[in-house]
Amino acid sequence: MKRKARHSDRESAGLGPRDWTFETAARVERARRPRPLRSRPRKRAAGARPAAPHRYAEVAQPRAWRGPLVIPGRSQVKALAPRVAGLLAVAFWAWLALWVSFSDAYYVSRVEVLGNEFLPAEHLVEQAGVPEGYHIFFVNPVAVRARLLALPGVREAEVRCRLPGRVTLRVVERKPVLQWRVGAEQFWVDEEGVLFPAAGALAEAVTVVEVDRAAREPGERVGADLVRGVQELAALLPEVAEFEYSQAHGLAFRMADGTRVFLGTEELAYRVQVLKRLLAELGTRGSSASEIHLEYRYPVVRP
Missing domain, CATH: 3.10.20.310 (membrane protein fhac)
Structure with a gap:
């Protein structure tokens, strides 16, 4: 019976034995299936009103998502990691810049x-x-x-x-060691010989009066050797509180009797000894002097 059914199918499809394939068999099988009956729409009479819609009309339902659920794999996560890290870094630096700019x-x-x-x-x-x-x-x-x-x-x-x-x-x-006066201006001098404005009077400090200059500027230097020479004279002659200075004669001072003594700027300790011998000799003679010059090679005494 099965062979007869197959032969009848071939004959109804108009195919010979050699034209029968799996594709034609599927087509024949679909043709043998019963088709559903379709009702034709009724014709509406002329002048008839259209039927009112049913009160319980169907409401269109939202279409459900039928796509596949995609879960990112490890490779995709690794690819996104640098971007996420970059965005976090930019956000951090932006926050830090704002905080530094506006924080008290x-x-x-x-x-x-x-x-x-x-x-x-x-x-x-x-x-x-x-x-x-x-x-x-x-x-x-x-x-x-x-x-x-x-x-x-x-x-x-x-x-x-x-x-x-x-x-x-x-x-x-700068630590002041001397007081330096030029005209009406008062300066302090440190051990390096730098002049700077005086902030008052120094107790027990030797004063040097510059007689051949009209003015000085803060920051000028008078020389560290000169400062050491004045300190040496102050130790050798503690009774003298004020010395004079000039480029021509160096250091000088006035004695209690008004005699001016010029010492220069070199070998001050030796010249002080010479001065003491001259004063002793002048005392024994009973004579006096107005000026004693010791800055030269040989002492000069002017009456």
């Missing part, structure tokens, strides 16, 4: 001065040029130190910036 901890709120004894702290802060409210990242310690060293009375300076908003100025002032 990064603005100067205090300027501390250390090591000053003669110079006022207000004068040092003004010279440093670091006002309060200035951003601490814009403070240049090298430039601030250079401005402090421009002061003649400052020998060394150090600038440090710390958080929160703190700037420390540490200075080493």
Whole structure:
């Protein structure tokens, strides 16, 4: 019976034995299936009203997602990791920049001065040029130190910036060892021979009056050898509180009786001994002198 059915199918499809294939068999099988009956739409009479829609009309339902659920694999995660890390880094640096720009901890709120004894702290802060409210990242310690060293009375300076908003100025002032007077101007002199403005009167300090100069500027040098010579004379002649200085005659002083003694600037200890012998000899003779010149090779006594 099966063979007869197959032969009848071939004959109905108009195919010979050689034309029968799996594709034609599937086509024949689909043709043998019963088709569903389709009702034709009824014709509406002329002039008839269309039927009203049913009160329970069907509502279109949202179409459900039928796509596959994609789970990222390990390779995709590795590919996205650098991008995510870059975005996090950009966000962090942006937040840090905003915090540094607007945080009060990064603005100067205090300027501390250390090591000053003669110079006022207000004068040092003004010279440093670091006002309060200035951003601490814009403070240049090298430039601030250079401005402090421009002061003649400052020998060394150090600038440090710390958080929160703190700037420390540490200075080493020049120590005055002499008082130097030129005309009406009063200066102090340190052991290096640097002149700087006097901040008052020094107790038990020797004064040197420069007689052949009209003016001096702070920061000028008179020479460390000259300063040591004056200190040596002050130790040898403690009764003398004021010396004179000139380029022509060097150091000089007036004795209690008004006699002017010129010592020069070299071999001061030897010349002081010569002066003492001359004074003793003049005392034995009962004579006096108005000027004694010891800056030359041989002493000169002028009555």
